[in-house]
Amino acid sequence: MDVDLLNPPKFSVGQELANFLATCEILLKAWKAICSISKNREDSFLLIKDEDVVYVIFPSFHNEDFIASDSKYGECNIKNQKIFSAGLKGNDDKPALVHKGALNRFLHILENSDFKAKMQDLKEQNIIFVGHSIGGAVAALATIWFLEKRLRNSNSFCITFGAPLFGNATIQEAIGREDWLGRFCHVVCKYDIVPRMYLAPYESIAKPLDAIVPHWRSKMGIDCVDVSHLSMSEACMTILNNVLKCTSTVANNYPGVRSPYVPIGTYMFCSTRGAACFEDSEAVLKLLHFSMQCQEGIPFDQIAGTCISEHTDYGCMLEGIDEALLNARQFANFVSNSSFEIGIALELEAIGVGAQDNHAFFALKKAGEAKNEQEMNTEKLNVKLSKNQSHMAELEWYKTRCKDSNTGYYDAFKQHDQKKDFHVNLARTNLGDFWDEIVEMEEKHVLPSDFRTRNKWINAGTTYRRLGEPLDIAYHCRTDKGNKSFLSDGVRPHRHIVLEKWMIEKEQTRTGRGKRGRTNFASLSEDSVFWARLEEACKASVRPQQEEFEAYVWTMITNKSISVEVFLEQSSFMKWWQQYSQIQLQSPQWRSSSPLFNFMANQSWN
């Protein structure tokens, strides 16, 4: 890390965000919409238009949805269903897991209703996907599905109430990369059991749920089943016990098997004392545990009851928040000069955990600092990037100057006998250093999660790679003693591999529009390792490999993705071509069948 100190974060805005959400009425409207869903619509979704917003409501409380029994935590790989894009993956190759019950429900709706058609009609509108309980998880999946369509001018948002965790870290990374995390808002009551529920293995909660779900259904006015009080309270105690065991494992980082699920999006914790929002996945995971802690003076069975009852009590809770906002808060024994720390303390007070809870406090503080560090790092890199543009300009000038002398800059740099070759090597090392640092930081997660999809960095990285990598290849060829190919393992600098991967991933998410073919030859060959391939072809003794290269060059020419500088008189490519065409001309049909021969003979690049 750098020697100089990072500025500590100045503020924590979790409470203000919650206040805003609570007062802007979306939440209440969404909740009311959920309450209006009737039994006969239970299998499908509901559209409600309110002013210029469309609420899409998903049903909840199917027994079979809650308990997906074929894996330990009810998870399944999202890839099994082809409805999500290939881009929904992590930064590594770990599988993307979601809750199977929620996924099945969403698939069911997708296939058995006019959901797709309705969504088609709704483009260019503000859409809020809403769901309660397991329906919330379905709404979140629907939101991801909708976001992946990348419709222009559409604005979608997801609000859930008491929704369980539904996806693993891979999903979280994928969404974070696209900067979509802010589009998910999960409202969670202090004691509501459901959001924590899936941290426990399904077999430990399945049985109690059998008893509890009918109770909820009747509470929500879907069914009218009478649940015996005794069996209910026993179920409540069991489930709370089992869940608490698992949450404390997670919150305290005890070793052991962990549930794959992580919080995805913004969590708004509500209590009778107020509300606050949190974004950091890790911190939310801990708060899910700490906020459910038993408080002194309240018997365990009472808390167990609250855990179940709060799940259906969001209406009251939301109305209560307005009131709580008006009350001044005080906290005892908390001293700090930092407005950031005071902010955290206030948040903890608001969600009923209390500022004195050190674990929760430090979890939030750490999260805030980590986020702040990410932003600060980005800022620093921005400054560095603009400084490094001067080096890029040096490279550009060098390229231009070399072109004037009829040698491409690749070959000039390979020969390395002029002062300017030395100078540009300094720029090359500087730039390499800079991008190495970025890639390293990204891999260490000290940059924002969506850093690698930001257009600015993708474009800067791609330009750098196309302009700079030929020099790296030339340097390698000049200094390499072992005759190792640039493309062999461990030779090509890691930064180029990563930058190329970033670019390809970004390309995949870009909508097809605007992708027109080139009309002119590129100023920089789009394939940055063109020269390395050339070097390999030059060394290759077998004809097929050379012919392969010919075909490769010809595709680049037809795409016009090759730079015309390749055809400069003194370039290595021309030398290869002379040798190669000499050999190939011995076979008479080649002349007529090779489009490249024609192209070269006519000098069609001019």
Place this chain on the structure above:
Amino acid sequence: MKMVDLVTQSIVGSVANELLSLVRDAIKKSYNCKNYCKRLEKALEEIIPLLEEVITTGSEEISQLRQKQLGDLHKKLKDGTELVNNCSKVKRYNLYKSYKFANKILALEKYIINFHPKQGWLHTLCDMQHLSVSMKEGFEKIQVEIATRELQQPQLMIIDSMSQLQIDEEIRSHIPQIPELPKFPVGLQISIDELWKRLSPKDVSHVAVKGMGGSGKTTLAIALCTDPKIKDLYKDRIVFETVSQSPNLKVTIERLWDKIVRGHRPDFHNVEDAHMQFQQRLNQMKSRPTLVVLDDVWKKHHLEKLLFKAEGYKTVITTRDSLVEANCQYDLQLLRDADALSLFCFWTFGQHTVSETVDQNLVSQVIEECKGLPLALKVIGSSLCDKPPAVWRDAINRLSQAEPISDYHKDGLLSCLKTSIDILEREVHECFLDLGIFPEDRKNSVAALLDLWVYVHELDWEAAYRNLTELNSRNLLSLVNSPMDHFGNMCGSSFELFIQHDVLRDLALNLTRNEEPINMRRRLIMPRRENFVPRIWKRYADSPFNAEIVSLHTGMMNKEDWCHMNFPRTEALVLNFSASEYCLPPFLQTMHKLKVLVIVNYNSKRATLEGLSVLSSLSQLKSLRLERMIVPPLHNYCQSWEKLEKLSLSLCDGSEIMKWMQTSLCFNLPNLVELTIDHCSNLEELPACICNMTSLQKLSVTNCHDLYKLSDDLGKLSSLQMLRLYACPCLEELPYSICKLKHLKFLDISLCEYMQQLPDEFGQLSSLKVLDMRECSHVKKIPKSANGLKSLVRVICDEKIGRQWTAIKASSIPRLHVEVAEEHFHLDWLED
């Protein structure tokens, strides 16, 4: 007498002003006399400016008559103030008094109004008479001056011829003071604007336009004076004076007096007196915008006598030398290509573009030779006017050999420039002549030049360096500031390269050619030619050449291409070539006295060097420089180089250097003081034997991009004072043993991109004075021991590490100066 006059005048003025303010007051207060007062006010407003002008410009004695009249006016005005004073006290209903005062005011007004016209025309006539007499005196003086001096300045000749015509007074007042703008000025507007931008600020009193001879300084100055904007501002107060090499300063000041002060001029005892009196008068005068152009100033002490300070008084100086502080200096740029072309075409074809009858190629080649120097364009252009292509080709040939193409070229251009050289002291003059040995259009190594002066002319380093800066300040060469500002050689020069204007190089060559016959010349210089040796040289092949300095510029050379020659007295040999193969001349063997050998290849690729055996005879060699070469192992030949002090290898192949220095156990240069290895690729390690050269004081291994390791024995170099390792990006650390270098004063590790740290014992470098470590971005920490660097006075570094140095400065090295260097970008490196 005079002082009394002045007093009267000023009193009259102030009384008038006082009266005016009273009247204005009265207009406000008085009711009855308001209208009359207003009339009086108007009359006063008219006369006051006139009175003021009398005060400021009146420099001559005022006649008795006029004194009396002014006195009357004064008295009347004085009465007037009382009158108005009383008048404003009159009560509104006192009609009688009002009437009485009104009449008095009217009378006063009438007097004032009539004061001027009454005697005005007579006064004017009087003044005219005075003026004509004084002018006559002035012209006579000028005539005398001219008669006693060479007629050098054209505008003086104009005055001369005109005065002979007995011109009458009316015409005299229109004597053109500013010379005419030359025909077809090009590209001036930008320079005028630039110059004016520097001159116009209020606190700037003078700006010097600096440039080499013939670069258009005077033209620019004239253009400035005739610029409509300037004319508008200064009107008739623009003075153009040519000072030249040996001016009569007193006369110049007298002329300035006549043009600026314009009154009676007292006799000056000497220049100092003149300067003092003029300055005094300027101080007394009312400030008015005045522009003085001092054309062609050569000496600083001339300038000192001609610079005056007053509000609105500005001086423009044209000079070839640096006479004023840098911020008052405007360096005149040479013409850009397009301007150069149109100027050349004007003088050659009388039109703006190339005439169709002449090959475009030839034209551009000739223009190329002129290097944007207006005078050269004009002179060479008009020499080629209406000439057939053969003459053009011959001219190009001659120009490339630095020979004059015509008499006009010789007289018009070279002798114009020669004046710059003639004023040099003998020693500097000799140094200037040496500049011809370097090829044209190249940045040449300053170190090579200094070596030459030190070893051949036997100057000491300081003197050599002084001469260098003198030539630079006189625009006879330009030092190229190395962009990184490395602290250079031990004399403190931060310059590594210099360039020279082609025309000046031609001049140097021309001057060396004047000595005849060839074999008697002190410098034998052959500008570039492919087939070696001018025939005339061969004629002397049998007899020894007298030359001390020999410079040969060729293409590729084989052994057979050289002929036998004998150079028993040669001390410096410069071999420039552009080829991929080069055989050293066999006559090197005859150069027993050779001290400086410079071999430079200007090809884009490294050359292989052959015919090396001749090197073994150089027992007196002190300095050897090789550039852009594949240096073959020299261990068989370098045994006799016992006196070698300096070895410089630039742009050479590092692996060959390694072979040379490694294979020879006897890489034995006992007196080597300075070793420079620059821009050498493939040099991966520093040869270990270098560490055995205990005489070494200065080691530079710079821009070696493949160097990743320094020898651990570096600490053995007990005499080392300077270690430069800049721009070796692969170097990750300094060997620990460098901490043992007790005499090390300068250490430069800037641009060592991957340098990770400084050795922990760094603080043991007790003599270290300067440390340059900018852009070593991986060095994050200064070792603790750095507190012990007691001799350290200067550190140049980046911002981050700079904070640590500042902390060290605060805690233990108070004398330390920490310079935070900004990263510096430029494109100079594109031109090799």
